[in-house]
Amino acid sequence: MIADATPAIRARSRSRVRGPIRPRPRWLETRLLALVALALVVGSLSLGATVSGRFGLADPAGLLIYVAALFAAHAAQVLAGRRTDQILLPTVALLGGISLLLMQRLPQDLVTQSFFGRTLGLAQVQLVWLLGALAVATTLGIVVRSDLWLRRYKYTWAAVGVSLLLLTFVLGTEINGQRLTLQLGPLSGQPTELLKVILVVFLAGYLSENRALLVEQDTRLGPLRLPPLPYLAPMVAMWAIALGIVVIQRDLGAALLFFGVFLALLYVATGRVSLVIIGFVLFLLGSALMAVLFDHIRTRIDIWLDPFADPLGAGFQVVQALHAFARGGLLGVGLGAGLPEIAGRPPIPEVHTDFPLAALGEELGILGVVAILGLYLVVVERGLRIGAAAADDFRSLLAIGLALVVGVQAFIIAAGNLKVLPLTGVTLPFISYGGSSLLANALVVGILLALSDKGVEPPPPPRAGSRWRRAGRPAGA
Amino acid sequence: MDGFLLVLWAVRLLFLGLIYLFLARVIRALLRDLRAAAREPADRQGRLIVLASPSGEPQAGQSFGLDVITSLGRDVNNAIVIDDPFASAEHAVLTYRGNSWYIEDLGSTNGSYINGRRVDGVAPMGFGDELQIGEVRMRLERALR
Numbered sequence: 228m229i230a231d232a233t234p235a236i237r238a239r240s241r242s243r244v245r246g247p248i249r250p251r252p253r254w255l256e257t258r259l260l261a262l263v264a265l266a267l268v269v270g271s272l273s274l275g276a277t278v279s280g281r282f283g284l285a286d287p288a289g290l291l292i293y294v295a296a297l298f299a300a301h302a303a304q305v306l307a308g309r310r311t312d313q314i315l316l317p318t319v320a321l322l323g324g325i326s327l328l329l330m331q332r333l334p335q336d337l338v339t340q341s342f343f344g345r346t347l348g349l350a351q352v353q354l355v356w357l358l359g360a361l362a363v364a365t366t367l368g369i370v371v372r373s374d375l376w377l378r379r380y381k382y383t384w385a386a387v388g389v390s391l392l393l394l395t396f397v398l399g400t401e402i403n404g405q406r407l408t409l410q411l412g413p414l415s416g417q418p419t420e421l422l423k424v425i426l427v428v429f430l431a432g433y434l435s436e437n438r439a440l441l442v443e444q445d446t447r448l449g450p451l452r453l454p455p456l457p458y459l460a461p462m463v464a465m466w467a468i469a470l471g472i473v474v475i476q477r478d479l480g481a482a483l484l485f486f487g488v489f490l491a492l493l494y495v496a497t498g499r500v501s502l503v504i505i506g507f508v509l510f511l512l513g514s515a516l517m518a519v520l521f522d523h524i525r526t527r528i529d530i531w532l533d534p535f536a537d538p539l540g541a542g543f544q545v546v547q548a549l550h551a552f553a554r555g556g557l558l559g560v561g562l563g564a565g566l567p568e569i570a571g572r573p574p575i576p577e578v579h580t581d582f583p584l585a586a587l588g589e590e591l592g593i594l595g596v597v598a599i600l601g602l603y604l605v606v607v608e609r610g611l612r613i614g615a616a617a618a619d620d621f622r623s624l625l626a627i628g629l630a631l632v633v634g635v636q637a638f639i640i641a642a643g644n645l646k647v648l649p650l651t652g653v654t655l656p657f658i659s660y661g662g663s664s665l666l667a668n669a670l671v672v673g674i675l676l677a678l679s680d681k682g683v684e685p686p687p688p689p690r691a692g693s694r695w696r697r698a699g700r701p702a703g704a
Numbered sequence: 705m706d707g708f709l710l711v712l713w714a715v716r717l718l719f720l721g722l723i724y725l726f727l728a729r730v731i732r733a734l735l736r737d738l739r740a741a742a743r744e745p746a747d748r749q750g751r752l753i754v755l756a757s758p759s760g761e762p763q764a765g766q767s768f769g770l771d772v773i774t775s776l777g778r779d780v781n782n783a784i785v786i787d788d789p790f791a792s793a794e795h796a797v798l799t800y801r802g803n804s805w806y807i808e809d810l811g812s813t814n815g816s817y818i819n820g821r822r823v824d825g826v827a828p829m830g831f832g833d834e835l836q837i838g839e840v841r842m843r844l845e846r847a848l849r
Contacts, residue, residue, distance in 0.1 A: 255733055262729060266722035273715045282711075314730055321726060438830045498803060561716040591720060598723045605730050612737065618845055619832025 251308040253301065259317035260301055264294045267324040270562060274332055277563035285563070286331045289354050293327055296358050300365040307369040312613065312679035316364070318605045319672050322657035323357050323665075325599065329583055330354075330660060332563050332590070337579050338660060349579060349660065356662045360669035367673025374678070378621055381432030388425035391418040392468075396475050419472070419481040420654070420667035423636070424674075426485055427492070427628035434496035435620035441497045466506075470513050477523055480639055480651030486510055487635045492628050496620075531649035547575040548585035548644055552593075559592030579660040581652055584644045600641065603656070607634035613679045626678050629671045749800050750831065752784065755841045761787035762840065769847065770805075774798045776837060777810075790814045790838030798829070798844075805829040805844060814838060 267290060275285035284290060297320050304311065327350065335348030347355070377384070395418050399408060408417055434441070472482045490506045493499075517524045526541060534542030534549070551574070554560060565586060566574055575582045588596045610630015617623040633656045640655050642648040654664040752768045762768075768784050775782045777795035786795065792812035799806050808826045809816045816823045817836040829835065835842045 259726065259729060259733075262722065262726045266719060266726060269715060269722055270719045273712070273719050276708075276712050276715065281708075314733055317726075318730060321723070435830065435832065438828075558717070558720065561712070562719070594720055595723070598720070598727055601727050605727070605734070608734060612734075612741075616741075616846070620830045621832060623831070 248306075249308045250306050251310065253305055253313050256301055256304070256313035256317060259314065260297055260320065263317050263321045263324060264297065266321065267294065267328070270325070270328050271331075274328055274562040277561055278332075285328070286350060289327065289331065289350060293324060293354060293357060296361050300361050303365055303369060309369065309680050311368055311676045312609055315606065315609050315672055315675060315679075316368075318602050318609075319364070319657055319668075320361075322599070322602055323360070325587070326583070326658040326660075327354060327357060328562060329586060329658065330579065332565075333579055333586070353660050356665045359662070360665040363666060363669040364673040364676065367670065368676030371674065371677035372680075374622060374625070377428050377625070377674075378432060381429050384425050385429040388422050388429070389468075391422060391425075392472070394418070399476075416663040417661070418663075419476075419478060420661075420663040421670075423481075423484060423488070423632050424629070424667055424670050427488065427625065427632055430489060430492050431621055431624035431628055434492060435624050438496050438620060441499075466509055466513065470517070477521075478652065479524065479527065479649070480643075480653030483639055483651060484632070484636050484653060487639070488628060488632050491631050491635070492624060495627055496624060527649045527651075531646060534646065544576055544582070545646055545650060548582050549646060551575060551582075551585045551589040552596075552645065555589040555592045555595075557592050557594060559588070559590050559595055562590050565589040580654055581640070581650070581659070582644055583655050583658045583660075584641050587658075588644075599658075600637070603634055603637040606630060609679075610634075610675055613675055617678060622678055626675060629675055633668060633671055749847060750805060751845055751847055752798075752835070752842045753845055755834070755843055757788070757840045759788050759839065761785065770798060770800070772800045777812075786837050786840050788838030788840050791840070795837050796823075798835075805831075807835060812837075 268284070271284045271286070271290050272282065275283045278285060297316075300316065304316075330353040331350040333349055335350060338349045338352055340347050340352050395408075466486070468485070470482070472478050472485070486506070490503050493506065494503045514524075518528055519525075529536070530542050530545055534545040536542060538546045551565070554566065566589070575585055578586050584596060584599070587599060591598075607630045610626050610633075614623045614626035614630070617626055636653050637656055639648065639651060640653050640659075643650040643653075654661055656664065656668045749772070750770045752770060752774075754762050754764050754766045754768075757764045762784065768774075771783065774784060775794065775797050776784045776786055776791075777793050778786060778788065778791045779793040782794070790813075792810070792814070794810050795812045796810055796816045797808045799808065805828065806826050807816060807818060807823055807829050809823045818827055818829060819834050820836070829844050831844055831846050833844050835844065
């Protein structure tokens, strides 16, 4: 069906894609990036002055490399001349910069890694990952012109995702009672971070293909109108996978994230509140069952309900985070002026991965936290906007899903830090320490950038589902 | 030392202020973008692009802006005239209801097909779906923004 698209259309799209590359200025991005650079220099000055007692940047080399990389990414995009989104990169760059400042402020021996005989501390490792993430996002935003590689192979991607998950189940190393990390030779990573991107790709493909069927037909169950039962099967499968992640990986956060994004996309695709309500009830039932069956989940919920029951034991992390927010107040105590380490460790365990928001809440105050949450909202808004302007349902759902992954994840961990939801161990996108998290979120930004291009190749004609192909081509075709 | 502290606090507040200045700039850009999108005429919710048309009318590659109700068929009174031997005079109607496009086959002889599947009565149509009437194949796309 693709082969016989008319030559006129093919020629048009080809000339658009293969045309000469002409640099195109991106003034909005330039201005916003300049503002980001200025803010980061001031932040670094504030940190340096607080730490050393006289005015000077905290880590001039690291900051300079980061800002230079930002402008290099900007320059590459200007030269490539694509009409992609100009707000996404500066917003994410500011989040990354805040992350860099935070990692420079925390004790450097929280994480050490040796590269070619040189030992890098927390901030340096994070800088390396940030540069990698920037490179990934920019490259995708410049190079990707067609979504066929995502659209065509959605079941392949789903298979890759499930096998990654199974691989982690079998070969994963257990850290803090959670089996999340996959170690392959010298590389280690958290596959769930990559999995969330794959999940959105699969869901966008599946829902855009079956949207008509999900909306059109009904199975009546009392007062509820449900889509045909066979099309609910993936939903049940998703539910099972989410619960499987909770049971085997003990990763409550990833399960919450996957299911939340799944329900949101289902709603976007069908516009049916009933599906979302059913899914939500299923999730609550599942969670209640899990809480009865598994000790570690019951502990989480107990901590959430009353962390002060055991402030020095189970509730220690959460209590310390709440104290940190309280110390921060409205304006915060200033970067680097937070509570000094207790016996060489920061007061909140795992502050660089699970509690960066608590650390920022202490040092930048509620105003800083609100601004950071606002930056996430901007990312989500861009995703929704790109989705609304997309040429077809697949791109629409893909853009919305990718943006929601970032938004929902930020919400889950922010709510966990603030004791609004039980604490789960997902990362704060773009801010938490960690290579897998940064690279996966860079994938999200890169694909969003590519999708936002106004002059991008038109989507291919849909292919008839296998069921219809088996029945033979219709008359007149 | 007091002077140092004062300046330090000014720097701290400046950092917060710059973050908010960035947010304000971004929000201004977002609002401008949304207003520009809102100014677009809202009555064109989509367009039909002709992918293949062996008989030449409509022409392949042609794009039709769609009204809320758009009729298709061989008769010249249709909004989109499909001059194809396999098309009926009043073949089908595309309508925009709620938030979605629907195709209704008006009892045509050879039927209308979405993605190669025959339509009985009314069927919803998503953006990117392919509509076939006679030998003419068309794709529903969002209106250009």
